[in-house]
Amino acid sequence: MKKKILSIICMCLVIFxxxxxxxxxxxxxxxxxxxxxxxxxxxxxxxxxxxxxLVYDAAETxxxxxxRVSTHLSGFTGAGYIxxxxxxxDAIEFTVYIPYEGFYDLNFITASPYGYKENRIYLNGxxxxxxxxxxxxxxxxxxxxxxLTEGRHFIQYRxxxxxxxxxxxxxxxxxxxxxxMFNVSAQLANPNAIESARQLMQMLADxxxxxxxxxxxxxxxxxxxxxxxIRDITGQTPxxxxxxxxxxxxxxxxxxxVGHTVEHAIEFHRMGGIVTFCxxxxxxxxxxxxxxxxxxxxxxxxxxxxxxxDGDDPQGFDxxxxxxxxxxxxLLRLQEADVPVLWRPLHEAAGGWFWWGAAGPxxxxxxxxxxxxxxxxxxxxxxxxxxxxGEHADWYPGDAYVDIIGEDVxxxxxxxxxxxxxxxxxxxYTYPPKMVVLSxxxxxFDPDLALRDGAMWxxxxxxxxxxxxxxxxxxxxxxxxxxxxxxxxVYAHERTITLEDLRExxxxxxLDN
Numbered sequence: 001m002k003k004k005i006l007s008i009i010c011m012c013l014v015i016f017x018x019x020x021x022x023x024x025x026x027x028x029x030x031x032x033x034x035x036x037x038x039x040x041x042x043x044x045x046x047x048x049x050x051x052x053x054l055v056y057d058a059a060e061t062x063x064x065x066x067x068r069v070s071t072h073l074s075g076f077t078g079a080g081y082i083x084x085x086x087x088x089x090d091a092i093e094f095t096v097y098i099p100y101e102g103f104y105d106l107n108f109i110t111a112s113p114y115g116y117k118e119n120r121i122y123l124n125g126x127x128x129x130x131x132x133x134x135x136x137x138x139x140x141x142x143x144x145x146x147x148l149t150e151g152r153h154f155i156q157y158r159x160x161x162x163x164x165x166x167x168x169x170x171x172x173x174x175x176x177x178x179x180x181m182f183n184v185s186a187q188l189a190n191p192n193a194i195e196s197a198r199q200l201m202q203m204l205a206d207x208x209x210x211x212x213x214x215x216x217x218x219x220x221x222x223x224x225x226x227x228x229x230i231r232d233i234t235g236q237t238p239x240x241x242x243x244x245x246x247x248x249x250x251x252x253x254x255x256x257x258v259g260h261t262v263e264h265a266i267e268f269h270r271m272g273g274i275v276t277f278c279x280x281x282x283x284x285x286x287x288x289x290x291x292x293x294x295x296x297x298x299x300x301x302x303x304x305x306x307x308x309x310d311g312d313d314p315q316g317f318d319x320x321x322x323x324x325x326x327x328x329x330x331l332l333r334l335q336e337a338d339v340p341v342l343w344r345p346l347h348e349a350a351g352g353w354f355w356w357g358a359a360g361p362x363x364x365x366x367x368x369x370x371x372x373x374x375x376x377x378x379x380x381x382x383x384x385x386x387x388x389x390g391e392h393a394d395w396y397p398g399d400a401y402v403d404i405i406g407e408d409v410x411x412x413x414x415x416x417x418x419x420x421x422x423x424x425x426x427x428x429y430t431y432p433p434k435m436v437v438l439s440x441x442x443x444x445f446d447p448d449l450a451l452r453d454g455a456m457w458x459x460x461x462x463x464x465x466x467x468x469x470x471x472x473x474x475x476x477x478x479x480x481x482x483x484x485x486x487x488x489x490v491y492a493h494e495r496t497i498t499l500e501d502l503r504e505x506x507x508x509x510x511l512d513n
Contacts, residue, residue: 044152046097046099046151046152047097049099052171052172052173053107053170053171053172054096054097054098054170054171054172055168055169055170055171056094056096056168056169056170056171057077057078057079057167057168058078058081058082058092058094058166058167058168058169059078059079059080059081059082060078060079061082061092061093061094061095062092062093062095063082063084063092064089064090064091064092064093064156065087065089065090065091066084066085066086066087066089066090067082067083067084067085067090067091067092068082068083068084069081069082069083070082070083070084070165073111073113073138073165075111075137075138075167076138076165076167077109077167077168078167078168081111081138081165081166081167082165082166082167083165085119085157085159085162085163085164085166086159086162086163087159087162088159089159090158090159090162091156091157091158091159092156092157092166093154093155093156094154094155094156094157094169095152095153095154096152096153096154096155096169096171097151097152097153098148098149098150098151098152098153098171099150100150101147101148101149101150102147102148102173102174103145103146103147103148103173103174103453104145104146104147104148104171104172104173104174105142105143105144105145105146105171105172105173105174106121106131106142106143106144106146106155106169106171107140107141107142107143107169107170107171107172108121108131108133108141108142108143108157108166108168108169109138109139109140109141109166109167109168109169109170110131110133110135110138110139110141110164110165110166110167111133111135111136111137111138111139111164111165111167112133112134112135112136112163112164112165113136113164113165114163114164115134116132116133116134117132117133117134117161117162117163117164118130118131118132118133118160118161119131119133119157119158119159119160119161119162119164120157120158120159120160121143121155121156121157121158122155122156122158123146123148123153123154123155124153124154125154126415126417127411127412127415127417128143128146128417129143129146129417129419129420129421129422130143130160130421131143131157133164138165138167143421144174144420144421144424145174145177145420145421145424145453145454146174147452147453155169157169177454180433181427181433182208182209182433182456183209183432183433184205184208184432184433184434184435185205185432186198186201186202186204186205186206188201188385188403189372189386189399189400189401189402189403190376190382190384190386192376192380192382193382193383193384193385194335194338194340194382194383196338196339196340196383197340197382197383197384197385199340200274200340200385201385201403203506204404204435204458204459205435207458207497208435208456208458209456210456210495211495211496211497212447212450212456212457212458212459212460212493212495212496212497213239213240213274213458213459213460213496213497214236214238214239214240214459214460214490214491214496214497214498214499215238215239215240215241215242215274215276215459215460215461215462216230216238216240216241216242216461216462216464216468217241217242217243217244217440217461217462217463217464218241218242218243218264218464219243219244219261219464220264221241221260221261221263221264221267221268222237222241222264222267222268222271222273224264224464225468225469225471225472225473225475226464226465226468226469227241228475229468229469229475229476229477230468230477230487230491232475232477233477233484233487233488234487234488234491234492235491236491236492236498236499236500237273237498237499237500238273238461238498238499239273239274239459239497239498239499239501239502240273240274240275240276240342240459240461241264241265241268241273241274241275241276242276242277242278242440242461242464243261243264243265243275243276243277243278244261244277244278244279244280245259245261245277245278245279245280245327245330246259246279246280246281246282246296247259247260247261248262248326248327248330249279249280249281249282249323249326249327250284250285250322250323250326251282251283251284251285251288251292251295251323252282252292252293254285255292255293257293259330261277262330262333262334265277265334265339265341266333266334266337266339269337269338269339269511270510270511270512271499271503271510271511271512272499272502272503272506272507272509272510272511272512273499273502274342274502275334275339275340275341275342276341276342276343276344276387276439276461277331277341277342277343277344278344278345278347278389278439279327279344279345279346279347280296280354281296281323281345281346281354281355281356282295282296283295283296283301283303283355284303284316284319284320284322284323286315286316286319287301287302287303287316287319287355288300288301289301289302295355296354296355297353297354297355298352298353298354298355298357298358299353301355303316303355303358304316304359305355305356305358305359305363305364305367306359306360306362306363308320309363309366309367309370320367321374324370324371324374324375325374325379328374328375328379328381331343331375331379331381331383331384332379332380332381334383335381335382335383338383339383340383340384340385341383341384341385342385342387342404343384343385343386343387344387344388344389344406344439345368345371346364346367346368346371346388346389346390347389347390347406347408347439347440348389348390348391348408349361349364349389349390349391349395350390350391350392350394350395351391357390357395361390361392361394361395364390364395364397365395365396365397365398368388368390368397368401369397369398369401372386372397372401385403385404386401386402386403386404387402387403387404387405387406387437387439388401388402388404388405388406389405389406389407389408389439391407391408393428393429396429396430399430399434402430402434403434403435404434404435404436404437404458405426405429405430405434405435405436405437406426406436406437406438406439406440407419407422407423407425407426407436407437407438407439408438408439408440408441409422409438409440409441410440410441410442411441411442411443411445412442412443413442413443413480413481414443414479414480414481414482414483414486415443416443416444416445416446416449416482416486417445417446417449418445418446418449418450418452418453418455419438419441419445419450419455419457420450420453420454420455423436423454423455423456423457435458436457436458437457437458437459437460437461438457438459438460438461439461440461440462440463441460441461441462441463442462442463442467442481443462443481443482444460444462444481444482444486444487444490445457445460446486446489446490447489447490447493447495447496448493451495462481462482466478466480467480467481468481468482
């Protein structure tokens, strides 16, 4: 039945994008909303609706733990603003009344005298997203496209980074999504890309906006514990295998590591699967100040990327080129086996926790472009589809160097929300829009909620080990992040693509017969 539905939906690709993603936000009364995401009591009286925006003064909310009303900073409205977001548990709770069901933008008017800060938003007890405050004066901090049923809801603004001030919450209906956002080009940044890479990108573009391709990270290939437990529970196999070039890095090899992920990638490709690689780039030996096997983290290195790129540390530049050349040799092995790779280096740079992001956006952009040129033009690597995962518009290296945009979103334990705010954030990095994928995650999102919200991630790939496993030997599934029932729901869904679906729909990809 699943295959028959897949075939019917595939013929209706264009119709779906226009009719589903372009629906008016008031047309969702038929949607079945899980109770844990919209549990609203009816034992109350709705206040009269006087029009949008709905405005709620933070000084009149419920204060939790250390939050307090203050008036020291100018520019607030009402009785004051809320300060005291300084420790875990500090929060405030708004009680809001929604006049009709639909999508709404939640605009938290905040000030952040101490620079960029992120804090978490909860709806009726469930975390639904993160909002950013970075202006010293009171300004907009918007969580877009939140689905709210008619009636009363409880919205909490909780400390995460904290150290900001909150004046009020304004709620307005969301704009309808533009269906053209799912119309993406299959043209690759490398004009000399090999045919298998072109075909893969075309397939991804054709499926985008209608299907979610399943993925999973592992260190041990198709027989790794992560893949085993998913097969045992669902009877299906992830369509995308996520792997890491980490153990091929010279400073790790010097300590005895031996990489095997290239062999795993070739094996999975021959089965008809898709391969993506990240690279936890261990800093060169001369720049490691702490535990050697954690030397991709900024805190255990003293590498100054800005100084290296400015020419003030020529030895450092030579070592970086050595590392890029070493990894290029492994990628060339994949090219020789005709394996196209969704290549995701320098990931999560904007976070700053990895050394390649510690020197700021300009240095990361320059390093990305150097790597692109070195791998493409010097080594002739034409099997790469460049997946940028820098996670902030200021860090984007440019359309000429990027094929796909990835976001790493860790929702929290058993949180199956769609991640629509991060999806829309990534969509806004560039125009015309690029394909956006969920390149790393913890909990699986519910496809029904993603379809409702319009968060059409091209693929998703949960991280490995404890995010999927209770133990590796013997393989035991962990329900800490995604319950078995949700895993089964996701893999049986008519809009998800598994390895078995790929093999049936694209038999020409299978090389292991």
